[in-house]
Each structure stands twice: as structure tokens, then as C-alpha cells.
Amino acid sequence: MISKELERAGIPVVQVANMTPVANSVGVNRIWTSASIKYPLGSPDLDPEAEKIERIRMTRSVLEELKE
Amino acid sequence: MNQLLRIVHYVNQFYGQIGGETAAGTGISIREEKGGLAEEIEAKIDRPAKVVATIVCGDDYFAENVEIALPEIMKIIKSYEPDVFFAGPAYAAGRYGMACAAICTEVKKELGIPAITAMNEINPGVDFGKKELFIVKTGTNARTMKTDLGEMARFAKIMLGGKKLGLPDEEGYFKRGWNRSIRTGIPTPDRTINMLLAKMKGDDFVSEIELPENADIQPAAAIKNLKDATIVLCTDGGLYPEGNPDNMPCSNPDVFHPYSIKDGPELVEGEWTVRHNGYDNSFVLADPNRLVPADAFIELEKENYIGKLHDKCLSTTGLITTVANSKKIGKAMVDYIKNHQIDAAILTST
Incomplete structure (x- = not known):
């Protein structure tokens, strides 16, 4: 619902969410499916340095959604 | 019980047989003589009843002069001391539907008598009135007029009898947004598994x-x-600085707060807390970047992959948050974003 208000106002927003059916059903336009409900942009199995590199990779992918 | 039931009916210029779109600007008039629809209503209500007045008003006239037309129509309705009020059916006619819904809502509020209208789901009058009213579902054209008037009469009889209508799908009215507890005789887990x-x-x-x-x-x-x-980074995952300085609740807030993520406390364990009862918070508490990826954004800003990361994160808790509160938070975020020269947002949810 928050995303919808932003988009309605002309502000592009990417919603990073795991429960994409919910986001879809309320009509969110840009959705990026997160790694987990518990850690949307995390990879707790990796060591902290590798996790950060992986997060930067994920973040780039999230940002790409803004270009479409 | 055998007392004559007094009915007032509202129709637009078309059903009042004044004319079509070209007559839509026609003002309010009253008919006491029996027309076709009035006869049909009296027949369907199935007890001594009389349509004491049919109020006719042009759709454009009503839409463009609501402040005058609505009180005027209310005055007329009251003067006839009705037991029941009908409006429409309006089918797919938007202005007509809005008028029917507006008048019925007002009649229900001021007179406390059954006020019933009917229309098709595409009619904007549905959204306007469905919460207050029982609106009979119809098709998109008047071919089904007799049946629809029959349904309106049936609703009126149930309401006049002091009984409750059944569920929307059983009775054929638009869902009003209420929950009603019912006994199904089947335990929840069984129903869930059956659906699955x-x-x-x-x-x-x-x-x-x-x-x-x-x-x-x-x-x-x-x-x-x-x-x-x-x-700007936004989250509804409930991340707040340790100590929760703004006393954010664990569910259904109606605000967000901006917190510094560039020059404030680092996004490390111990500096932040999570107020959100809807997920296991331990992974985010151990590294808040997993929810609000400030570390990655700061790197991407350094290498000029993005222009700038706004220095604050907009935080709220998205749990059992009502649609009304979500909208309120969303609108407040819009204001914040527009006031801070921000071009786009990333909203992370758990």
C-alpha cells in the first residue's frame, strides 16, 4: 500500500519483498523478490565480507528495476 | 402489519421518462401518479404498499448541484414519511449510481429506515455506498428490471421484519467490508487443509x-x-535506533520516522532494534544491513553507480497495518520524499 501511494505520486519505488503474491495483489508495479522474509538482503551463511559483496550484487539488481 | 407500507422511489430523468442524456440537466420533480416501476414495486413487496411518491432528477443536475439537490430531495422524502426508500436500479450509469448511493446513505442516516438501491459492480456508486448500504447486484442493463426490483423488495421485507440479511454471496449484495462470525462446524485446520x-x-x-x-x-x-x-531507503521491517526513541509500536503504526544511516549510528549489532512481531528478528539484529542495505548503497554511491544515497532511512512497521494507516504512512512518505529532492525509493519488506 505504501508503494502504491509513492507510485501514485510519481515516485518510482522498487518493493523488495518475499511474499510477492501479496505485493502483486495490491498492485505493486516494481517488485524484487527478496532472499528471505527474515533477511531480505542478507546471506547469513556467508562470512561477513562475502555477504557484503553478495548484498552489493543484489542491490544492483534491485536498482536495475528502477530503469524499467 | 396490515398498515399500508409507504414507499418513496428515486429515479433519474431516463426512468422518469423525461428523456435521455439531453434531459440529464433537468431538475427535481415529484410524481404521485402510479408509473410502471411503482406498480412493479408494489406488486413485489407482497403486502399492502403504496409508492406515495416517485422523485425524478436529472443525473447531471444532481451531480453538478449536490449541495442543493441532496438537501432538497431529503426534504421531499421526509415530507412523505416513508417506511422504505428505494433508489434505482442504476445499472452501469455512473452519475445515477452515485446519486442513488448518496441519497440512500443520507436516508439511512437521517430517517433510519431501510434504504435500498441496486447497480452493477462497475458503477462507482458501489464503492461510494457499499459500506453503509445493502446494494443489490445487477447486470449492466435494464432487461432484468423486474427481477432487480423484486430483489430490492425482498431486501426491504427482510429489513422491515427486523431480520438480518445473510452473507453477501448468498443474498446477492456487494460485500460491505465487515467480518461476521459464523459456525461452520468444521475446525479451521480441516478447512485449511481441504482448501490446500x-x-x-x-x-x-x-x-x-x-x-x-x-x-x-x-x-x-x-x-x-x-x-x-x-x-532513499525505506523499510516496513520495523528497524529503529536502539532504545526506540519514537516509541514505535510492534504493529499497526500510522507514522514512519526518518533515521540517519550515514552519519548516525552504524548499522551494526547493538545500535539498532526491531519492533516487528511478524518475523524472526535475529538475523536483522545481527546485521541491520540485511534489512536496510546501507553498506551496499554507500559502496554504490562511492563508485557512482547511483548519484546519492539519502542520508536517512524511512522506517515503519508493516504488521497488521490497516489499509487506512498504510495509505497515511505512504502519503507522509510522499511528502517527505518531495521535500528532500529524492528521485526514487527502495522499500524493503519482511
């Missing part, structure tokens, strides 16, 4: 929770050049 099995088999089943309709909102324009864009 039906879904897996590809059989029909009806979910007990209706997801909101997919409302059509035009996507905001894309950001062609990320290198020039200022981006």
Missing part, C-alpha cells in the same frame, strides 16, 4: 480471506540514469 488439497488438485475452492483487488496504478516513470539519482 483442492488447490493442489486444481479443484474450485473459495478462500476465506479476500485479497484486495489489483488496483490499476500507472507505474511512475523509470529512472534512466541512476548515476544522477538520489535514492
Whole structure:
């Protein structure tokens, strides 16, 4: 619902969410499916340095959604 | 019980046989003589009844002069001391539907008598009135007029008898947004498993929770050049500075707060807390970047992959948050974003 208000106002927003059916059903336009409900942009199995590199990779992918 | 039931009926210029669109500007008039629809209503109500007045008003006239037309129509309705009020059916006619819904809502509020209208789901009058009213579902044209008037009469009889209407799908009215407790005789886990099995088999089943309709909102324009864009991180995962300085609740807030993520406390364990009872918070508490990826954004800003990361994160808690509160938070975020020269947002949810 928050995303919808932003988009309605002309502000592009990417919603990073795991429960994409919910986001879809309320009509969110840009959705990026997160790694987990518990850690949307995390990879707790990796060591902290590798996790950060992986997060930067994920973040780039999230940002790409803004270009479409 | 045998007392004559007094009915007032509202119709537009078309059903009042004044004319079509060209007559839509016609003002309010009253008919006491019996017309076709009045006869039909009296027949359907199935007890001594009389349509004491038919109020006719042009759709454009009502829409463009609501402040005058609505009180005027209310005055007329009251003067006839009705037991029941009918408006429409309005089918797919938008202005007519809005008028029917507006007048019925007012009649219900001021007179406390059954006020019943009917229309098709595409009519904007449905959204306007469905919460207050029982609106009979119809098709999109008047071919079904007799049946629809019959349904309106049936609703009136139930309400006049002091009884409750059944569920929307059984009775044929639009869902009003209320929950009603009912006994099914089947425990919740069994119903859930049955639905799951039906879904897996590809059989029909009806979910007990209706997801909101997919409302059509035009996507905001894309950001062609990320290198020039200022981006703000938002989350509804409930991340707040340790100590929760703004006393954010664990569910259903109606505000968000901006917190510094560039020059404030680092996003490390111990500096932040999570107020959200809807997920296991331990992974985010151990590294808040997993929810609000400030570390990655700061790197991407350094290498000029994006123009700028806004220095604050907009935080709220998205749990059992009502649609009304979500909208309120969303609107407040819009104001914040517009006041801070921000081009786009990333909203992370758990």
C-alpha cells in the first residue's frame, strides 16, 4: 500500500519483498523478490565480507528495476 | 402489519421518462401518479404498499448541484414519511449510481429506515455506498428490471421484519467490508487443509480471506540514469535506533520516522532494534544491513553507480497495518520524499 501511494505520486519505488503474491495483489508495479522474509538482503551463511559483496550484487539488481 | 407500507422511489430523468442524456440537466420533480416501476414495486413487496411518491432528477443536475439537490430531495422524502426508500436500479450509469448511493446513505442516516438501491459492480456508486448500504447486484442493463426490483423488495421485507440479511454471496449484495462470525462446524485446520488439497488438485475452492483487488496504478516513470539519482531507503521491517526513541509500536503504526544511516549510528549489532512481531528478528539484529542495505548503497554511491544515497532511512512497521494507516504512512512518505529532492525509493519488506 505504501508503494502504491509513492507510485501514485510519481515516485518510482522498487518493493523488495518475499511474499510477492501479496505485493502483486495490491498492485505493486516494481517488485524484487527478496532472499528471505527474515533477511531480505542478507546471506547469513556467508562470512561477513562475502555477504557484503553478495548484498552489493543484489542491490544492483534491485536498482536495475528502477530503469524499467 | 396490515398498515399500508409507504414507499418513496428515486429515479433519474431516463426512468422518469423525461428523456435521455439531453434531459440529464433537468431538475427535481415529484410524481404521485402510479408509473410502471411503482406498480412493479408494489406488486413485489407482497403486502399492502403504496409508492406515495416517485422523485425524478436529472443525473447531471444532481451531480453538478449536490449541495442543493441532496438537501432538497431529503426534504421531499421526509415530507412523505416513508417506511422504505428505494433508489434505482442504476445499472452501469455512473452519475445515477452515485446519486442513488448518496441519497440512500443520507436516508439511512437521517430517517433510519431501510434504504435500498441496486447497480452493477462497475458503477462507482458501489464503492461510494457499499459500506453503509445493502446494494443489490445487477447486470449492466435494464432487461432484468423486474427481477432487480423484486430483489430490492425482498431486501426491504427482510429489513422491515427486523431480520438480518445473510452473507453477501448468498443474498446477492456487494460485500460491505465487515467480518461476521459464523459456525461452520468444521475446525479451521480441516478447512485449511481441504482448501490446500483442492488447490493442489486444481479443484474450485473459495478462500476465506479476500485479497484486495489489483488496483490499476500507472507505474511512475523509470529512472534512466541512476548515476544522477538520489535514492532513499525505506523499510516496513520495523528497524529503529536502539532504545526506540519514537516509541514505535510492534504493529499497526500510522507514522514512519526518518533515521540517519550515514552519519548516525552504524548499522551494526547493538545500535539498532526491531519492533516487528511478524518475523524472526535475529538475523536483522545481527546485521541491520540485511534489512536496510546501507553498506551496499554507500559502496554504490562511492563508485557512482547511483548519484546519492539519502542520508536517512524511512522506517515503519508493516504488521497488521490497516489499509487506512498504510495509505497515511505512504502519503507522509510522499511528502517527505518531495521535500528532500529524492528521485526514487527502495522499500524493503519482511
